[in-house]
Amino acid sequence: MKIGLPPGYASTIELPFNTASLQENFQLAAPDRDPGGPGSWLLLQGNRVFFDQTEQGIALPRGLAPLSSSTVPPLYIGQWQGQPCRLLSLARDDSAPNDLDSESIMAADPQLPLPILSLAGIARMILHWELTSGHCGHCGGALQRLTGEWGKKCTHCNNHHHPRIHPCVIGLVVKGDEILLVRKPEWADGRFGLVAGFVEFGECLEEAMAREILEETGIIVANTRYLGSQCWPFPSQLMTGFVSDYVSGEIKLQEDELEAAGWYKLNQLPTLPPRRSIARYLIDAAAEYLQK
Ligand SMILES: [Zn+2]
Numbered sequence: 474m475k476i477g478l479p480p481g482y483a484s485t486i487e488l489p490f491n492t493a494s495l496q497e498n499f500q501l502a503a504p505d506r507d508p509g510g511p512g513s514w515l516l517l518q519g520n521r522v523f524f525d526q527t528e529q530g531i532a533l534p535r536g537l538a539p540l541s542s543s544t545v546p547p548l549y550i551g552q553w554q555g556q557p558c559r560l561l562s563l564a565r566d567d568s569a570p571n572d573l574d575s576e577s578i579m580a581a582d583p584q585l586p587l588p589i590l591s592l593a594g595i596a597r598m599i600l601h602w603e604l605t606s607g608h609c610g611h612c613g614g615a616l617q618r619l620t621g622e623w624g625k626k627c628t629h630c631n632n633h634h635h636p637r638i639h640p641c642v643i644g645l646v647v648k649g650d651e652i653l654l655v656r657k658p659e660w661a662d663g664r665f666g667l668v669a670g671f672v673e674f675g676e677c678l679e680e681a682m683a684r685e686i687l688e689e690t691g692i693i694v695a696n697t698r699y700l701g702s703q704c705w706p707f708p709s710q711l712m713t714g715f716v717s718d719y720v721s722g723e724i725k726l727q728e729d730e731l732e733a734a735g736w737y738k739l740n741q742l743p744t745l746p747p748r749r750s751i752a753r754y755l756i757d758a759a760a761e762y763l764q765k
Pocket residue numbers: 609610611612613614627628629630631632
């Protein structure tokens with residue numbers, strides 16, 4: 474059966490980590506544009522973000538400096554609500570500030586406002602770039618930031634390097650009134666999700682999606698359509714989401730990737746991914762369409 478989803482072209486999805494979810498609160502800027510003075514602090518420890526509980530609700534801590542010591546110097550990342558915003562990353566064994574609350578950006582049911590959650594995700598991508606861009610991939614020379622940019626140039630061979638964002642595909646397959654869901658062993662107990670993977674050399678997105686579905690589940694698909702995308706800062710992916718139609722094949726698991734896969738009717742779905750993820754967005758979008 475060939476279904477018509479999507480009815481039109483996708484627009485920006487207001488999911489966590491997408492810039493649209495910052496909702497006018499934040500303008501990204503390069504570290505050398507720091508205007509100085511007090512501002513807001515994005516304080517991270519791994520995936521945890523620290524925040525103030527104020528009478529107005531959850532807010533980023535403000536002031537000149539939230540901590541007397543940290544393992545890395547603060548990094549100006551742009552303007553948050555019109556004030557300078559600086560990123561500070563605590564090491565795993567640094568003691569956390571005891572006057573602030575914290576929450577993981579991976580929380581299944583996040584309490585953080587969407588703009589702060591999204592800012593923290595973007596900050597994780599920035600930290601990953603900073604961590605992996607110390608030296609030139611061509612000659613090993615030290616890299617130096619380009620003026621007014623996040624990109625860097627090699628002080629030895631002069632090659633330029635820019636933040637690397639990796640395209641990935643994720644999607645579901647529709648077969649009649651059922652959808653294909655899969656389960657990885659590392660996911661929370663009982664939770665099912667969607668086939669996903671990195672785009673390989675030479676592939677367009679639709680080819681990558683069809684290959685991943687075939688490799689992971691043995692299912693051949695066609696009519697792969699784009700539904701939307703999500704920035705996925707774990708550590709630096711762009712998830713592009715698709716729905717495909719079943720053509721042929723029986724489920725045959727790629728056992729080093731998956732521990733289960735199956736066809737599910739919409740009224741018998743297992744535990745699904747959290748609502749912050751494009752996986753859930755795609756499942757909900759397909760369900761809405763199939764129920765019509
Ligand atoms: Zn170099």
